[in-house]
Amino acid sequence: MESRTNAIIYWTLLAYKEWSFYIVASEKGLSYVGSQQKPFEEMSEWVTRRFPGNELVQDDEKMASYVQELIEYLQGKRQMFSIPFDYHGTPFQLTVWKALCEIPYGQTWSYSDIATYIQKPAAVRAVGTAIGANPILITVPCHRVIGKNGTLTGYRGGLEMKTRLLNLESGKLAQEL
Incomplete structure (x- = not known):
């Protein structure tokens, strides 16, 4: 480092x-x-x-x-960020975090999808570990990653925060905000 x-x-x-x-x-x-x-x-x-x-x-x-x-x-007014990021990790973590930024707003990918996207289909657990180390929640959208069977999985911000972010992106929180 x-x-x-x-x-x-x-x-x-x-x-x-x-x-x-x-x-x-x-x-x-x-x-x-x-x-x-x-x-x-x-x-x-x-x-x-x-x-x-x-x-x-x-x-x-x-x-x-x-x-x-x-x-x-x-507020539901921004789908992409233009602010600069300064995050540091291993080359593998950086690859995974970059892949997270490719998940379109309002969509979800599984850990397997991320592993396949980075051309390391056998590295699903390592992908999960890298996602768990993501320091910039929301802006590097690790909340958009779910289990292969569609279930919500761990999130540093907690599953309630993850659910709220996914609901926000799907329009379910539009009335609330």
């Missing part, structure tokens, strides 16, 4: 209607989207592990463009 010390890591709490989660960005882009209704410690511990030696600073102004695009998504 590259050295990323002596930098400022910015964070804010995105609170929109019933949605509430922490987001983090480096100077290069969005680095982390937290789980719904989780404490500050979930985010700060992640930053400490991934950006050791960096200063964590709340800066709502610096984070405004990220918040804006996420809110537009939560």
Whole structure:
């Protein structure tokens, strides 16, 4: 992993209607989207592990463009993100995360579909592990991955958050938002 010390890591709490989660960005882009209704410690511990030696600073102004695009998504007005990302992982994780971004808005793929898409059809479990390590929920849409039999499977943000995101994309939450 590259050295990323002596930098400022910015964070804010995105609170929109019933949605509430922490987001983090480096100077290069969005680095982390937290789980719904989780404490500050979930985010700060992640930053400490991934950006050791960096200063964590709340800066709502610096984070405004990220918040804006996420809110537009939560309002059902945005299907793709134009904000820059700054995520780091193994080459395999990066391949899987890139594949997640290929899942069209409002659709779901299975873990097997992702494994086949990246031309590693026998790597279904490894795909699941890589998806579980995705640091930027929503924007790298791991919520669009379901079990082969169509069941909802694990999600760092919790199955309630996953269900709400899938319902949002299918139009079932349009009246609510």
